Amino acid sequence: MLRYALRRVLLMIPTFVGITFIAFLIMHLAPGDPVELYFHGGLAAGIQGASTERLADIQKAKEAERRRLGLDRPLPVQYAVWFERLVTLDLGESFKDNRPVWDKIRERLPVTITLNLVSIFLTYLIAIPLGIYSSVRAGSWPESLLTTSVFMLYSLPSFWVGTLILIYFCGGDYFLWFPPAGLHSLDYDPSWPLLRQLRDYSWHIAMPVVCETYAAFAALSRYMRSSMLENALQDYVRTARAKGLPERVVILKHILRNSLIPMVTMLADLLPSLIGGSVIIETIFSIPGIGQLGYQAVLARDYPVVLGLFAISSALTLVGILLADLLLAVVDPRISFGRAEQ
């Protein structure tokens, strides 16, 4: 077991290199050049540039810029340079505004992580009881109704729901139950008492959290349900019943405990999504999160930022997968990872 874990950890490194290299290639091979974007970005706003009599000057300036950004070297070299910096935890500077990539990510990370943590917590909070109820009452018509509703929830496109929420619940012509944008009220002041800050913040992230959560808890409750149902048929349950234990104890103590295990392993799978922001929700609710950062960076061909995000996200994913697999192996003795037996 330990050897397996160690092997996996060592193998993570080439995988990580592979991922980042692929991302690197995609970004660089894509048409569109950040230097050109910078120089001629005025075109987007319809601003005429200066005359090109000094075309040579402009070309020189572009080349100097490319040199400065290291874009004139062959791709593998560029990758090596980037990776070298990465190993020292230096993500480089953004092409757009020269700020350190890590700073840009760092200032948005708390928002995204908070949003995701709250969302995950709520998801589990709702999904587990829902799943339990669903499995216990399986086959009855209220449960059937519940299942259908859950599936319908799961099938609602998030951008639709988000837009509808924005229009109908966030002010404008209908209800102003929640704020339409941002994380803080207009007159926010860091000197507010903590409780008031918390209330303000929660009020602002409520709807984004709802949008992120409804599909997740729908899916998770189904997993819970099937997990419970599977375990309900195991022999030890029959034994427990035969022993005369009350049904409630059987369910809550025995079945539930075993059913929760895959739920927990799934948590490890959720690790990478912690820092993944949803571009759609962030755009609709104007949340300054990682999703928006990534999206803008792709559009602006801001390679360092894109690669930085890729690197962090893939690192977390790899760790998450490893944890999930390890936990699973510990729990389920049926699975062996060695070679096929002869």
Next chain:
Amino acid sequence: MNNERSQSYRALVWRQFRKNRRAVASLYGIFALLGVALFADLIANDMPYYVVMNGRTYFPIAIDYGARLGLVSWPGALRGVDFKKLPNEGALFPPIPYLPRRADLSEESFSPPTARHWLGTDQLGRDVASGMVHGARISLTIGIVVAGIQLTVGILLGGLAGYYGGWVDLALSRVFELMLAIPTFFLILTVAAVLPPSIYNVMAILGLTGWIGVARFVRSEFFKLRGLDFVTAARGLGVSSSAVMFRHILPNALAPVLVSASFSVASAILAESALSFLGIGVPADLVTWGSILAVSEQNTFAWWLAVFPGFAIFATVTAYNLFGDGLRDALDPRLKV
């Protein structure tokens, strides 16, 4: 002869499935959608089924099919005409006499549902009902093709990893990790922003980034199954590895894979509509459910642009999800009484 005992697996599953009314309803829904998608050209088209001009009868829709296949060419009299404006001695138009991509400025734009346009029009006067019908074709095609790609790649790679284990599994698992670790949406965004917009590209991207779930699932199924007796028996009899994999193990693992196929279709449709909504990857003059929905985001008073396509996406995805769920319940031998 006792028929019950020798009932085939398929019949057994079907009987179990039928008991689940919700799942059966979703199956009917899927059939209806498939019907709409197949016959879209006959349901919504701005060319008539037949038209009589100068004593001669023409079948424009059929001619159109033929012309597109290269079999026939348009008779001179009919080239490029607007059938609705042409004087004729008789013509029969499909129930929705519009094509979704004709931006007709003479039609009222942003019209709410009326007798003329049953589901309203968008900003350019394009009929929404027609867009829904033809959009069904696009959504279903994308859903099925994407799911197909995901299944094929996933079964292949997952099966190999699960059956052989050892180094093969180690290497393939690294590939899985690689694919899994790449933030998919990000990747899709990047690639789609870069490639010329076309639904083929969208299908390829979605297919090639979404097979990991299937692969991992198949892999764990193969792990469980390869240790079972029937496999040992087959190997003992000298059956080759690939035959063991694909003719013995796979059929047993197939059932749950079909379940995930259904979910794949659902999520592919959702993903495509999200991309359409963001305006990525889909050509500008292609009308899809997501693209109609996108117009509604900027024009919130035009509720018909939000309700109908949103509902269509939602209903389709629900149908596929319910079907998959029903299939899963029907296939699970342990859930039978």
Next chain:
Amino acid sequence: MLATLVGLCLLTECSNREPSAPPAEEPESTREVAGPPVRGDWLVQWMLADPQSLNPLTSTDAASAELQGWVLSSLTTLDPQTLEQRPVIATELPQVAPDHLTYTFRIRNDATFSDGKPLTAADVLFSIKAIKDPEVNAPSLRNYYLSVADARAVDDSTVEFRCSEPYFRNDVILGGISILAKHFYDPHGELDGVSVADLNRWDTLAPDKKQRALRFAQSFNRDFHRKILGSGAYDLADPDRDLITGERIVLRHRNDFWAPGDVMRGDGYVDRLLFRVINNPDAALIALKAGTLDIMGLLPLQHLKQTDTPGFRKRFAKQIAFTPSYTYIGWNELRPMFRETAVRQALSHLVDRDRIISKVLFGYGEKIDSPVYRFSPEYDADLKSYTFDPERAKKQLDDAGWTDHDGDGIRDKVVDGVRTPLGFEIISNSGNTTRKNIGLIVIDEMRRAGIDATFREVDWSIMLEKVEKFDYDAVILGWQFSPADPDLYQVWHSSQAVPGGGNMVAFKNAAADEILVDYRREFDKDKRIALYRRLQEIILEEAPYTFLYMPKSITAFDRRFRDTKWYPTGGPRLSEWWVPRAAQKYGM
């Protein structure tokens, strides 16, 4: 939407004569002057995206420019009403030597930066040096100042610039330099020993001077993203408190501003300028209605459908004005099918501009036929428009030999020995719904005329590449008008039809070339006007663009503000807005 943004961003800069179209809604309570302006209250504006950086030279986005406009001052500025230059830091307009090469500015001795330090000629000199330093990350800005040969501080309050060639806009360009505080941006005085002339001959410059310029540039490029110091009436003294990414930026009024009450020099009456960052126009409208925004540019539909209630009209006034920008379809003349003038003219007749304006812009736009701003004196009012006339277009194409020879439904012709179908792809940048709708409408009409037209949206960076390399058929783009003293050289001169130039359709016309060159050296305004009248006729005749429209902007703002005058160029001067004490909403 881009046009609306552009409209808002041009607020502090543009100017021109009176528009011929009156504003649609006159807010009653804001016209009467209710006494002398008083200070106080805040003005809360909307920003679509965060400013990239506060660095006055290296940032290129509109949000940064807007903030810098409040915090920094320049030597002179454009009067939005009379269109003439007015002194700000300068005491008067510059003295121009007879050879039009030397410009002398005298500057005020009472101007101070917001940290209290005085502004002197040394700061002005430093500012031009910073621009000219090739290692400073501002190449596109530097292009405007290529002809500045040298500059020197004659004394503490006099600066002299020497240009290498005569150009009638030199005084405007020099006057527009934002004055940077030397003690803030170059605390170690690296550029002290380097002159503008030195920076001009970078390649042969002595190594020690190069080092100094390099050192300066490195720290300048890197250290000034989140802090800024200027001599304007507002400052951003505490970025940690007032510059919150993704949320808001707060600029506060300086009590020690050196020209109190002088709006032309930049003073404003509100205590704070608050910019809320909201990425989504829907959310922004909701914020406006909820009272958390004071002013916002509305999209036509928002104006027509979502802000029509009596309740809204009681709290907000709306102003409709022309935005000095225009949208067009450019036909790449390097493509075989666009070489003929007749074809381009026919295509122009196939575009139904009235319908486009009414359907896509909901009526908030006006047809234009020239790259010159409608309300500029240079504008030729007698131009004959291209009417929407498909029959005429078809005939024109037939006459030019473009008919359907091979029976496939598409016109074709033998060009350079090859049978070429009349087919092309129109591109525009993705994310712009207006242009997409225009494209779809246009190709539909063209298809009906036997042209195989298609439309595609592309990512902006790809679009740039294609357009620069002339690797496209037709494009939908826009330009901003320069309301005062336009110079169309970059866009229309044949020498600019190179990768990176502004002449992206490869328009080459000898007569136009001559006019464009003569114009730049003409210092008599009336003669310039005559030259450009002729130019517009040529351009319209040759039809390298199909000119589409000039959009109108709709701005909604809280009625509590007074002196909300809209200037003929398309925007108000926000610095003169004030709120009577009784109606003030926000405290200090």
